[in-house]
Amino acid sequence: MSSANIIEQAKRSAAFAAVDKHVDSTVRVLGIGSGSTVVYAAERLVQLKKEGKLNPDLLCVPTSFQSKQLIVEAGLRAADLDDLPVLDPESADFSSIDVTIDGADEVDAKLNAIKGGGGAHLREKLVANASRKLVLIADSRKDSETLGTKWDKGIPVEVSPLAWRTIKRQLERMAPLSRAHGLAKAESAAFSFDHPQAVLRQAVRKAGPVVTDNGNFILDVSVGSIYDPLAVEQLIKMVPGVIEVGIFSGMAKEAWFGNEDGSIVCREP
Numbered sequence: 001m002s003s004a005n006i007i008e009q010a011k012r013s014a015a016f017a018a019v020d021k022h023v024d025s026t027v028r029v030l031g032i033g034s035g036s037t038v039v040y041a042a043e044r045l046v047q048l049k050k051e052g053k054l055n056p057d058l059l060c061v062p063t064s065f066q067s068k069q070l071i072v073e074a075g076l077r078a079a080d081l082d083d084l085p086v087l088d089p090e091s092a093d094f095s096s097i098d099v100t101i102d103g104a105d106e107v108d109a110k111l112n113a114i115k116g117g118g119g120a121h122l123r124e125k126l127v128a129n130a131s132r133k134l135v136l137i138a139d140s141r142k143d144s145e146t147l148g149t150k151w152d153k154g155i156p157v158e159v160s161p162l163a164w165r166t167i168k169r170q171l172e173r174m175a176p177l178s179r180a181h182g183l184a185k186a187e188s189a190a191f192s193f194d195h196p197q198a199v200l201r202q203a204v205r206k207a208g209p210v211v212t213d214n215g216n217f218i219l220d221v222s223v224g225s226i227y228d229p230l231a232v233e234q235l236i237k238m239v240p241g242v243i244e245v246g247i248f249s250g251m252a253k254e255a256w257f258g259n260e261d262g263s264i265v266c267r268e269p
């Protein structure tokens with residue numbers, strides 16, 4: 001098997017295992033992530049539907065245009081997040097979604113993740129935030145001790161096109177010491193680069209920038225190793241015009257990694 005096929009097989013195994021563990025007839029609302037690994041989750045959902053193992057009233061909440069197409073093509077029913085009732089109105093839990101299965105670009109030892117390689121992280125974060133459980137699926141190349149050490153394309157940051165140059169300049173002046181911003185433990189650096197770089201993501205086969213499903217631009221912000229994901233997420237989020245940051249700190253409850261030898265690892269924080 002070619003190395004590309006081995007990676008695809010690893011992604012598929014992780015996706016199938018996560019769906020098998022988390023999706024049964026008791027699941028009423030399911031979040032569907034975006035990207036190439038999630039395609040295999042949709043493949044497994046189609047099989048389960050044929051076997052009569054899904055809830056007949058199952059609603060699927062998409063995280064992007066691509067994800068909505070996957071839902072429709074799988075013969076499942078798509079629902080918008082704000083059209084759903086909360087699962088348990090009597091409790092403080094505001095979740096509308098039982099479980100969301102999504103891909104990731106890098107996942108650290110505590111299951112903090114970088115997402116947004118496909119530019120869908122705004123809706124992905126909204127859906128994750130409204131989910132009782134966020135389950136990540138990936139091949140083992142994404143499994144990392146420290147964010148920023150494997151995914152070297154920068155943190156995807158969705159920004160307003162109205163001020164992208166100003167936002168870029170401001171992000172490039174972010175101080176590496178979280179101490180300067182009072183956001184994390186004194187003396188500890190949130191990230192390693194002295195001079196972060198923010199690059200406007202360019203479209204392929206179209207001149208000009210990537211325009212997200214929400215009509216915004218994406219800056220890919222390289223900061224080196226991310227020692228304190230929450231502090232970096234907060235630092236970036238504070239810049240006016242930043243719409244969403246592709247760091248998901250403390251959101252995932254489980255991550256499934258497919259290995260090249262065909263084995264699968266499931267990790268919890």
Ligand SMILES: O=C(CO)[C@H](O)[C@H](O)COP(=O)(O)O
Pocket residue numbers: 033034035036037038102103104105114115116117118119120121124
């Ligand atoms: O966050 C995402 C899209 O915004 C994807 O989930 C992430 O980029 C992983 O994609 P893939 O499964 O193709 O590696």
